[in-house]
Amino acid sequence: MDRNADAPWSKFDPEAYVSDNYRTPLPVDLLIVALMRDHFSRCFEGVPPDPLLRGVDVGAGANMYPALAMLPWCEKILLLEYAAPNVEYLRRQIASGGLDHAWDAFWGVLGEDPAYREVVPRDRLDEVVLVQRQNLFDLDGEQRWDLGTMFFVADSMSECPEEFGRGVRCFMNALDKDAPFAAAFMKGSDGYRVAGQKFPAYRVTEAEVEESLVHYSCELEIHDLHHVVREGHDGMLLALGRRNSRVSVP
Numbered sequence: 340m341d342r343n344a345d346a347p348w349s350k351f352d353p354e355a356y357v358s359d360n361y362r363t364p365l366p367v368d369l370l371i372v373a374l375m376r377d378h379f380s381r382c383f384e385g386v387p388p389d390p391l392l393r394g395v396d397v398g399a400g401a402n403m404y405p406a407l408a409m410l411p412w413c414e415k416i417l418l419l420e421y422a423a424p425n426v427e428y429l430r431r432q433i434a435s436g437g438l439d440h441a442w443d444a445f446w447g448v449l450g451e452d453p454a455y456r457e458v459v460p461r462d463r464l465d466e467v468v469l470v471q472r473q474n475l476f477d478l479d480g481e482q483r484w485d486l487g488t489m490f491f492v493a494d495s496m497s498e499c500p501e502e503f504g505r506g507v508r509c510f511m512n513a514l515d516k517d518a519p520f521a522a523a524f525m526k527g528s529d530g531y532r533v534a535g536q537k538f539p540a541y542r543v544t545e546a547e548v549e550e551s552l553v554h555y556s557c558e559l560e561i562h563d564l565h566h567v568v569r570e571g572h573d574g575m576l577l578a579l580g581r582r583n584s585r586v587s588v589p
């Protein structure tokens with residue numbers, strides 16, 4: 340069984356990953372972005388978009404849409420990522436003028452909500468976003484972020500069920516009480532290839548996703564998106580909710 344530490348993360352090719360997954364936006368990703376946008380806007384309803392919060396995207400990889408979705412609400416966003424090539428990719432994206440036009444379609448969906456309309460992402464990314472190379476298992480459980488995302492990470496980093504649970508736990512324990520969150524999972528994935536390199540996944544079910552989150556969440560909704568993007572998985576799940584007030588659980 341491939342554990343997280345066994346996978347070839349230093350060989351992750353971010354440009355190939357973006358070409359395979361995001362350069363031609365799939366309707367399912369646009370739907371995910373719309374659901375996440377509406378969730379964050381609902382959570383902050385009545386609160387004028389005022390960049391005071393701290394956001395985190397755990398295992399950001401080569402995906403800018405979670406960071407874009409948090410932009411109106413945050414004075415700081417941490418993109419936490421382990422694979423060195425992805426860290427370099429993210430740093431290029433947030434540099435002035437560096438944001439790839441591949442992300443414009445996702446911003447288009449976000450911009451349908453008035454909270455996003457005042458924001459010019461290319462002006463704000465380099466002042467708000469920090470990219471840090473870190474192992475998510477080293478998150479210390481201090482519950483210090485006010486808003487968080489984790490997309491296709493806990494399920495797509497190891498074949499080991501214990502590491503799936505630990506990944507979710509580390510993410511949820513990084514969030515402060517009431518923090519809105521969005522997390523996405525590939526259902527029943529037997530792993531994935533990026534530029535010919537194989538990466539591990541845990542074949543998670545919807546029931547296991549729910550069970551892993553429910554202890555930490557309130558207002559939890561799990562959307563089964565009934566969409567398969569390639570062979571070797573059974574669908575995609577999007578979990579939306581808020582961190583409840585229970586203290587960090589090891």
Ligand SMILES: C[S@@+](CC[C@H](N)C(=O)[O-])C[C@H]1O[C@@H](n2cnc3c(N)ncnc32)[C@H](O)[C@@H]1O
Pocket residue numbers: 343348351397398399400401402419420421422425473474475476489490491492495496
């Ligand atoms: C399937 S990709 C998802 C990337 C991105 N979040 C997305 O939505 O497309 C899984 C990501 O998890 C990252 N990852 C794997 N193990 C990690 C760890 N221990 N700590 C932090 N990130 C990790 C990988 O480098 C990769 O970027």
